[in-house]
Amino acid sequence: MHAATGGPPSTESARRAVEAVWRIESARIVGALVRYTRDFELAEDVAQEAVAEALVTWARDGAPANPVGWLLATARRRAIDSFRRRSALDERYAVLASQLSEGEASSGAMTPRDRSDDLPWDPDRVDDDVLALMFVACHPVLLPEARVALTLRAVGGLASEEIARAFLVPVPTVQARITRAKKTIAAAGVPFELPPSEERRERLGGVLSVLYVIFTEGSTATTGDRLLRPDLAYEAIRLARMLAALLPDEPEVYGLVGLFGPKHMPKEVRDQIAADVIAAMLAVSDSRFQGELARQAKDAGKLAKNFDIPAAHRENFPERIASALKPARDAGLLPTFPFGTDFTDVEQRLIPALQLLQDAQQSPRRLPGLLWQGFTHQPDAADRPGRQIVCIFTPESRG
């Protein structure tokens, strides 16, 4: 089988095929390799070597039937070679050491677990591997720009050249950044695991901010040939969606995905929608403040300079609204608190009663009548809690 688009194998078709598979699988391949080797730097290196080998071999023989298995097997072989080299060095050293000190233990080199299974990775662990990879790449021991580069490289599967083009920095700068980052991770002994629960929230925030930086770089890029620059905004969205799928219970991740949505729009569309929303809000605003609000929106460039609030919406005064609503209110069609209230049922009964009392105080003739009513009226059970609250003496309390 040839590369995705068919035709005879060629350098170009191999590159495209490798790229396609690598984009889909890089995080899982690197994640599985880190778990396998327990060495982030080695895993990343052997994964890159496998990609380089694929470019050559696939160009000659066409893409294999199982490209993922091929990449993983090749990387694993490279990892084993590396272990052999190291343990050979260690053993030579061990021989010397034992000759000198008579029977010291040899070789501390780790040997990879023997994995004869055909599964490219452990399906039960792959999610955790990818997640752990994200957390390691965004680890706080790294400088912010190193986190960004390493995330794009190890999780996003971008080549150093692509990252360099995206950030308009020289390729060696990116390579050095990634190499330094990997050394830092090794030196700090950062474990390949999910952060413990007490650190989880903070570390997740770290991952999200890296994705946000990648996104903003992509969506605000104003220099450079956009066609040549990898779409960083897209990468950030893809990584955020991956994260959301892996951590479905973390609202912050969805928050980030949501944030990417509107921001991802071209500015003119965003502004058009903002102007529509502002116009609609102005139409229902209190008319005493409409002019000032419209002026601020215009000054901020969010509303067309020649925008006028339609005449029909320029009389939103409390009095006018109250008088317009009066018939409905008098007919008892409107609730006292149209948008809900925290007052208890008892308090809601009390409020109109107190209002009545207050009004009555304005008119000396009504007050005695009301008092008389209060003395003679036999309160029912529902009145009692209200009377207790305002400490009105009840007919019973007189006796």
Added chain:
Amino acid sequence: MARYMLIMRGTDESVAKMMDTPFEQMLETVGRFNEEMIRAGVLVAAEGLDDPSQGVVVDFSGDAPVVTDGPYGETKELFGGFYVIDVASKEEAVEWAKRLPAAAGAKCEVRRVPSIDEFPQDNEWVIKERAWRERTGQH
């Protein structure tokens, strides 16, 4: 970044195969594949279609549209459902298509879905559609 539609085309052979597969097993296989796409952050939309015999065909061959029951008699490959994915390249879309849990005999057509960015941005209908897409949270 580009969107591609993976159009599932069933044939008599693949439909018969699918009918033989226990429903639970089919759900599991398709579910796993969908989950893969979700985890890779590429899935945008996916729908499967009901039995073609329950559909109707509106034929525009004549002066007026003619409505007939069921699928076209001569059609050998029936549109059974689709995926829309958001990927970096055509090759990546093809790579996903190759992984589809499709029954033998089935086919999948991979077609690019042009973005609204590719239409003239000063056209009033494009502006309206763009606003609608944004309001409804689409691409």
